[in-house]
Amino acid sequence: xxxxxxxxxxxxxxxxxxxxxGAVAVPFAGQSFAQSGGSVTVxxxxxxxxxxxxxxxxxxxxxxxxxxxxDVGDSDTRMAKTIAQRILPRGxxxxxxxxxxxxxxxxxxxxxxPIDPAKLPSWNAIRPExxxxxxxxxxxxxxxxxxxxEQVDEPPTDLDALLSPKYKGKVGAIIANYYAFxxxxxxxxGGSLDDYEAGKSYLKDVNANGLRLYAQPEAFxxxxxxxxxxxxxxxxxxxxxxxxxxxxxxxxxxxxxxxxYVSGLVIPKNAQxxxxxxxxxxxxxxxxxxxxxxxxxxxxxxxxxxxxxxxLAKRLELPPDAPKLVSPDLDKLARELPAMSDxxxxxxxxKG
Amino acid sequence: xxxxxxxPLPSDRREKGHLAAASALLTPAxxxxxxMLVAPLLLLLRMSFNRFDPTKLMVEAATxxxxxxxxxxxxxxxxxxxxxxxxxxxxxxxLLFGFPIAYRLAxxxxxxxxxxxxxxxxxxxxxxxxxxxxxMVLFSHGGVINLAATSLGLGxxxxxxxTTGVIIGIISINLPYMILTLQSVVEGIDENLEQAxxxxxAAPARAFWxxxxxxALPGTxxxxxxxxxxxxxxxxxxVLIGGPRFHMMAPLLYWEFTANNNWPFASALALxxxxxxxxxxxxxxxxxxxxxxxx
Numbered sequence: 001x002x003x004x005x006x007x008x009x010x011x012x013x014x015x016x017x018x019x020x021x022g023a024v025a026v027p028f029a030g031q032s033f034a035q036s037g038g039s040v041t042v043x044x045x046x047x048x049x050x051x052x053x054x055x056x057x058x059x060x061x062x063x064x065x066x067x068x069x070x071d072v073g074d075s076d077t078r079m080a081k082t083i084a085q086r087i088l089p090r091g092x093x094x095x096x097x098x099x100x101x102x103x104x105x106x107x108x109x110x111x112x113x114p115i116d117p118a119k120l121p122s123w124n125a126i127r128p129e130x131x132x133x134x135x136x137x138x139x140x141x142x143x144x145x146x147x148x149x150e151q152v153d154e155p156p157t158d159l160d161a162l163l164s165p166k167y168k169g170k171v172g173a174i175i176a177n178y179y180a181f182x183x184x185x186x187x188x189x190g191g192s193l194d195d196y197e198a199g200k201s202y203l204k205d206v207n208a209n210g211l212r213l214y215a216q217p218e219a220f221x222x223x224x225x226x227x228x229x230x231x232x233x234x235x236x237x238x239x240x241x242x243x244x245x246x247x248x249x250x251x252x253x254x255x256x257x258x259x260x261y262v263s264g265l266v267i268p269k270n271a272q273x274x275x276x277x278x279x280x281x282x283x284x285x286x287x288x289x290x291x292x293x294x295x296x297x298x299x300x301x302x303x304x305x306x307x308x309x310x311x312l313a314k315r316l317e318l319p320p321d322a323p324k325l326v327s328p329d330l331d332k333l334a335r336e337l338p339a340m341s342d343x344x345x346x347x348x349x350x351k352g
Numbered sequence: 353x354x355x356x357x358x359x360p361l362p363s364d365r366r367e368k369g370h371l372a373a374a375s376a377l378l379t380p381a382x383x384x385x386x387x388m389l390v391a392p393l394l395l396l397l398r399m400s401f402n403r404f405d406p407t408k409l410m411v412e413a414a415t416x417x418x419x420x421x422x423x424x425x426x427x428x429x430x431x432x433x434x435x436x437x438x439x440x441x442x443x444x445x446x447l448l449f450g451f452p453i454a455y456r457l458a459x460x461x462x463x464x465x466x467x468x469x470x471x472x473x474x475x476x477x478x479x480x481x482x483x484x485x486x487x488m489v490l491f492s493h494g495g496v497i498n499l500a501a502t503s504l505g506l507g508x509x510x511x512x513x514x515t516t517g518v519i520i521g522i523i524s525i526n527l528p529y530m531i532l533t534l535q536s537v538v539e540g541i542d543e544n545l546e547q548a549x550x551x552x553x554a555a556p557a558r559a560f561w562x563x564x565x566x567x568a569l570p571g572t573x574x575x576x577x578x579x580x581x582x583x584x585x586x587x588x589x590x591v592l593i594g595g596p597r598f599h600m601m602a603p604l605l606y607w608e609f610t611a612n613n614n615w616p617f618a619s620a621l622a623l624x625x626x627x628x629x630x631x632x633x634x635x636x637x638x639x640x641x642x643x644x645x646x647x
Contacts, residue, residue: 080613083409108407175596213596228493338406338612345607346427351597 039067040276043082043096046072048241048297053097053284056292060283066276075102082268086111091270094277100262101179101337103135104330113267119278122285125303135264136281139290139299141237142258142318142325143184144251151230158255159188162206162231169210172229174220178344179337180259183328184233188256193328196336200343207348221247235261240298240315257324264302400619410615418620428604428621432628435601438515438590439583442522446530446579447572449523454534455564459543472531480525484592487521488512491593513595521589526579533578537571538564569644577633584629601625 040061044050050072058068071078071093078093079102085091086109098106106112112134117123120136130137145156151170152161162171173181182199185206190198203211212229214220221242223229239251265284267277283289290301294308300316301308308316318325403413422428457468475483490496491511501509511517541564549559590600601621609618 074610076611076613080409080610080615083613105406109409110407215591215596226494335406338404338614341612345599349596350427350430350599 038273038276039069040094040273040280041069041071041092042280043071043073043078043093045075045097049097052292052296056289057280057283060286060289061280064279064283066279068280075099079106082106082111083109086268086270088270090272091268093268094271094273095280096266096268097138097263098135098266100132100135100137100264100330101328101333103132103264103266105334105337106266106268107134108331108334111268113269113271113274115267116278119275120282120285122282122303125285125305127302127304130262130302132264135262135266136285137262137264137302138284139237139263139293139297140302141235141261141299142323143180143233143254143261144236144239144258145231145254146234146239146242146249146251147231148224148227148229148248149250150248151227155250155252156231156254157252159184159202159233162233163209165209167209167231169212170228170230171206171209172212172214172220172223172232173206174214174217174234175344175349177234178348179333179340180235180261181233182340182344183259183333184254187259187326188254191256193259193326194332196340200347203344203348211348213349221245224249236316237261237298237300241296244298253319253323255323257326260325260327262302262327263299396619396622399616400623402616402619404614404616409613418617419624421617422620422624431599431601431604432624434515434599435584435625436628436632438519438522438586438600439580442519442526442583443576443579445519445523446526447576450527450530450534450575451572454531455538457531457535458538469535472528472535475524475528479588481588481592483525484521484589487517487524487589487593491517512593513598515594515598518586518590518594518598518600521593522583522586525586525589526582529582530575530579533575534568534572537568537575540571541567566644570641573637573640577636580633580636581629584625 042053044053050070054068054070061068073081075098078096079098082091082093082096083106085093096106103112114133115136123131126137127140130140145159145161147156147161152167156162161167182196182203183193184199185202186195186199187193189195189202192198212223214223217238220229220232224232224242224247233254236251239249242249265281267274267281271277285303287301287303287305287307290303290306291308291312293299294301294306294312294316298316399410400418401414401416403411403415403417405411453472457465457472460468488495492498493510493512495512497511498509501507511520545563545567546556546559549563550556554562585602586600587602587606590598591603594600602625605618605621605625608614608621612618
C-alpha cells in the first residue's frame with residue numbers, strides 16, 4: 001500500500017527553483033525508439049490539455065518521425081475502456097493520460113505496465129517526491145482557496161471561511177471535483193487526507209451553508225463573474241487560467257495544508273507500441289513541452305529542470321510561509337472512490 | 353379425406369407463395385431487430401445480475417443485489433418518482449397545449465397551412481441540447497425572464513435548477529411530437545360527423561366531446577405515450593436546466609455507467625426504467641381504452 005507522501009515544507013525555492021534555475025537539461029537523444037518511426041495512440045482529455053499536447057509534444061515526436069493519434073475522451077470513459085481491454089493481447093491505446101488516483105485504480109486492476117526508468121532519459125529530472133512505479137507525472141497543481149476580492153473583505157486563511165455565515169449561499173464547487181473537495185475538508189477537519197469521515201462532515205456543513213454546485217468549469221467561472229458565488233476550493237492551476245482569462249479572483253493557501261493534484265502518463269500493459277509510448281512520455285517531459293503547460297494552464301512542471309521564464313516561475317511558486325503539500329493514500333482512495341461518489345451524489349448533490 | 357381437400361387450390365398456392373415472399377422480405381428486418389435490439393437487451397439483463405468490483409469493473413455472478421439496492425434505497429426510488437412525476441406532468445401539459453393547436457391545424461383550410469406545419473416541425477431540426485441551452489439563457493440568474501420579472505416588480509423569478517424549469521424545457525421539446533401526431537389523428541376524423549352532430553342540435557363543445565374526442569382517443573393515447581416515453585428518458589434537459597441537484601433516471605444511469613463504471617448497477621437501472629415506462633404505458637392503454645370500449 002502506498003503511504004501518504006507529505007511534501008513537508010517544500011519551500012517555494014525547492015518546488016519551483018529547479019524549474020526556474022535552468023538546471024542542465026537531460027539530453028533527449030540516442031534512443032533506439034527515436035528512429036523507430038510508426039505511430040503512437042494517446043488517450044487524453046480534449047480541450048486545452050489535448051490541444052497543448054498537440055502543440056508541445058507532437059512536434060517533438062514529428063522530429064522522430066512518429067505520428068501521434070489522439071483518442072479523446074473523459075477520463076472515466078477511457079478508464080473503463082482500459083480496464084475492459086486489459087485482457088486483450090493487443091490494446092488500442094499506447095499511452096493514457098490520467099490523474100494519479102485513476103492510475104492507481106488501473107494499477108489495482110492489473111491494467112498497467114510498470115514504468116522502466118532505464119527507458120526514460122529524463123527519469124532523474126522528475127521531482128523525486130512525484131516519482132511512481134506506474135505513472136510518469138506530467139503536471140502538478142495544489143488545491144487552494146479562491147475568492148472574489150470584491151465580495152470577500154479579508155483573504156481567507158483556511159477552509160473555515162467556507163463555513164462562515166457571511167458567505168452563506170456564496171460558496172461554489174464543480175461537481176467533478178467532489179473527491180478533492182472532500183479531501184480538502186478531511187485535511188482541514190481531520191488533519192489527514194485519508195480521514196474521509198471528517199471530510200464528509202465538513203462537506204455536509206458547507207452544504208448547509210448554501211453550497212452551489214456547477215456541472216462545468218465554464219458555469220463555475222460565470223458564477224464568479226456574475227457574483228453568484230464568492231469563494232471556493234479549486235486547483236491552483238485553474239485559478240491561474242481563470243485569472244489569465246480576466247476573471248476577478250484571488251487565491252489563498254489553506255493553513256491546514258493543500259492536496260496535490262498529479263496528472264501523468266501511463267502505459268497500458270497491452271500497448272502495441274511500447275517503445276513509441278516511452279518516446280512520447282519522454283517528449284512530454286522535455287522542458288519545452290512542460291513550459292507550454294505551465295504558461296497556458298498554470299500547472300507546475302513535474303521535472304526539476306523545466307527552465308521556466310522568471311515571471312512564470314514567480315507566479316507558480318509557493319508562498320514564503322510554504323504550506324504543507326500532501327498526497328493521499330492512493331490505494332485507499334482508488335478503492336473507496338465509487339462509494340465516495342455515491343455518498344456525494346446522495347448526501348450533497350441531491351436536494352431530496 | 354376427399355380429393356378436393358387434399359389437393360390445394362391454385363388460390364391457396366398463390367396465398368402460400370405470397371406468405372413465403374412476405375416472410376422472406378420480413379426476415380432481414382427481423383434479423384436486424386433481433387441483433388440490434390433484443391440481443392443487447394438480453395446482454396443488459398445478464399449484466400444486471402453481475403457484481404461490481406472497483407478493480408475488475410464487473411464480476412460474473414447471478415445476484416439480484418443491484419435490484420435490491422435500487423428498491424431498498426429511498427434515494428433511488430425518489431429519483432424514479434421524480435422522473436415519473438416530471439414525465440406525467442409534461443405529457444399532460446403537452447396534451448393540454450397541443451390538442452387545440454392540432455385541432456385548429458387539422459380543420460384549417462388555408463394556403464398558409466403548410467407553412468405553419470413547417471413551423472411546427474422546425475424545432476425538431478435543432479437538438480434538444482441546444483434548445484435546453486436556449487432555456488438556460490432565459491432562466492439563468494440575470495437572464496431575460498429574471499430581469500423582466502424584476503423590472504415588473506414581481507421579484508426574482510428563479511426557474512433554473514427547479515422542477516418547473518425542467519418541465520417547461522421538456523414540454524418545449526415534446527410539444528411538436530404531440531401536435532404533429534394529433535394533427536394527423538384529427539385530420540382522419542371526418543368533419544361531416546361534427547357537422548351532423550351540430551345539425552342535430554349539439555353545441556360545438558358537445559359535438560367535440562361526444563364525437564371527436566372518443567374517435568381521437570386511440571391516436572391521442574399514442575401521442576401521449578410518445579411524449580411520456582421521451583420525458584421518462586429525458587437527459588439533456590434535466591442535466592442542463594435541472595442542474596447538479598436535480599436527479600432523474602437517465603442522467604443517473606449514465607453517471608453510474610460512465611463516472612462510477614458500475615455497469616451491473618447501470619444495467620439494472622436501465623431495465624428498471626424501461627420496465628416502469630412499459631408497464632405504465634400498458635396500464636394507461638388498458639385503463640383508458642378499455643373504459644372507452646366498455647362505454
